Amino acid sequence: MGLLERCQELFKTSNLYEVLGVKKEAAEADIRKGYYKVSMKVHPDRAPDDPQATEKFQILGKLYAVLSDKEQRAVYDEQGVVDEECDALSQDRCWEEYWRLLFPKITVQDILEFEKKYKGSDEEKQDLIQLYEQHKGDMNAITESAMCCTQEDEPRICSIIQAAIDGGEVKAFSAFTRETEKKKKARRKRADKERQEAEEMQKELGLGSQSDSLVMMLQQRQKSREQNFNSFLSDLESKYSQKGKSGKAKKAKK
Structure with missing residues (x-):
């Protein structure tokens, strides 16, 4: 099942921007902020009662990887599709590590x-x-x-x-x-x-x-x-x- 289909199943919308709560015209910083806020809600450590938390977290990582890549975002904006074979959606990536690299713990x-x-x-x-x-x-x-x-x-x-x-x-x-x-x-x-x-x-x-x-x-x-x-x-x-x-x-x- 592709990224858009998984978003529809887990977040009730296949619109990547709607999942993050931002507009299509959103700046990169707003997309980043939206990703952080939504991913915090479903982070496995913060949502232990949600059996789908881990999967939601991983899907959000893939979603952000697409929208933060200028070429991938352009394709999605123009055609409404996602290249499932692109490096951004690599299946062997550790999405928790990716998230922590983006958002180091604040002291x-x-x-x-x-x-x-x-x-x-x-x-x-x-x-x-x-x-x-x-x-x-x-x-x-x-x-x-x-x-x-x-x-x-x-x-x-x-x-x-x-x-x-x-x-x-x-x-x-x-x-x-x-x-x-x-x-x-x-x-x-x-x-x-x-x-x-x-x-x-x-x-x-x-x-x-x-x-x-x-x-x-x-x-x-x-x-x-x-x-x-x-x-x-x-x-x-x-x-x-x-x-x-x-x-x-x-x-x-x-």
Whole structure:
């Protein structure tokens, strides 16, 4: 049975883009992110109750191998078929190894280094503007979705967004420009509670370093905002994957 048929059977669609939850016009980075998010849901270690998890994981690996290859993707886009004999679909490949080469495990130090480079960068600005438009100026949703964001970052985030509004880059949503003080206080109160709970957890475990503090913060955020936390890690891991390691993955298929 071919790749498209297996996708239909396992994911209820033979459209490779639909399996990953992306559009046909999606950029390579979005396809990579979609692959990561979907594969995480069916990873055998994370879905032990799914008897088809291993097969789904392998099929996703083959699917991504096709869409990440410019020639194979072009053929699929134009003809709606997949070359089952291509190297990308080699049957003897270890798809778990391929996946790990693409997405090396993120460590606390990786997060610290990424945060240092990310804050204040053009990439952060673009991400914040995108979130602003996506959530129509709702600062609750923006701050919960923004990467590496804490309560202390809010004034800086607001300044970035306001500058974009003043410069005509985005429209002014009333949810942002007319946000009530009551809503702002509620957000600060929630953030203070999360920070306090994280600090209490840190004291109980006798931790004190910056890395330990970050771990506590992440654990607390996972507890209170699990969906956004998982999204944060997904975005970070897909962003943090180095091109050099992607190169190794390509070499591995030969």
